[in-house]
Amino acid sequence: MMKHSLQLEVFKAQKHIIWPQLQGPRPQPCQAEEAQEQPSSGTRGHSRSPQHPRQTPHLPLLPGKMLLATFKLCAGSSYRHVRSMKGLQQQAVLAIGQELNRRALGGPAPAAWINQVRRRGSLLGSQLEDPLYSDQELAYIQQGEEAMQRALGILKDQEGWKKESRQANGDEVLSKVIPDVGKVFRLEVVVDQPMERLYEELVERMEAMGEWNPNVKEIKVLQKIGKDTVITHELAAEAAGNLVGPRDFVSVRCTKRRGSMCVLAGMATLYEEMPQQKGVIRAEHGPTCMVLRPLAGSPSRTKLTWLLSIDLKGWLPKTIINQVLSQTQVDFANHLRKRLESCPALEARC
DSSP: OHHHHHHHHHHHHHHTTTHHHHHSSOOOHHHHHHHHHOOOTTOOSOSOOTTSOOOOOOOOOOHHHHHHHHHHHHHHTTSGGGTTOHHHHHHHHHHHHHHHHHHHHSSSSOOHHHHHHHHHHHHHHHHHTSOOOOHHHHHHHHHHHHHHHHHHHHHHOOTTOEEEEEOTTSOEEEEEEETTTEEEEEEEEEESSOHHHHHIIIIITGGGGGGTOTTEEEEEEEEEETTTEEEEEEEEOOBTTTTBOOEEEEEEEEEEEETTEEEEEEEEOOOTTSOOOTTOEEOEEOSEEEEEEEETTEEEEEEEEEEEOEEOOSSOOHHHHHHHHHHHHHHHHHHHHHHHHHOOSGGGOO
């Protein structure tokens, strides 16, 4: 019912916009209708009752009424059950654009209300181009944003962190036990590269990480959802002299920019098209994130904070797990620096 009503609104609008351009002068409604509806003297059952006088012939819509009808149609696209009617949406935007252009070119300079409607119509058109997400995709987006909020909440609490290691170059690994999460690790480093360069390597070239980080065999983007969310599969290499066998991870990752700060967050998720692999233990990322920000007083350098939370699964002593995760962060910082020094710009495509 809603669909037919919307189609009628489009038809009404387009009759007064497109007809003059394609067919020339339109037939006078009163003449056409009178010729068809005037019954002959011998016709039975088709004459109008005196109690129902003939209605006034349909007159062209006034500009305000025409636009009101068309906008009424566009507003219908905001309802979930009519969002899939892309044909109606496109016709509605086309109708608005054609009418505004006709009035702008056919007379004096457009009035203020026409300019305002044109701006709103342009905005509406851009919104209609936005992709529509399935319920599953929306769930992934929400999960990625929740992972980011939880990870940032952990980093925000500065109390209770214990020093695990500190390198000669100032790289530091801290740890803390979080209720319902477990032990998490926090890497604090300063990299002599601008933030945009790190963003290129860690986000835009994520799938190339296996080329420079020996702890990662492969990262593959399984699905991209909008601009900020991806589903990834990561295959990790053996660690601690093969005491820790190969693991893989399926994660939802979310990337956000907040002013001069960039946050890369993620956590484990389920993805039907990537079931557990034979001979590989499916481990899980807890809420994890990397925070990139220009170093205060030195914008050409970047402060990197990496919160790492992993459940490696399997039967492993906690001492080995803690040693592996702490060393993984230290190794990551060293390998990242070497990568950035050997390939200073994305255009180099090392």
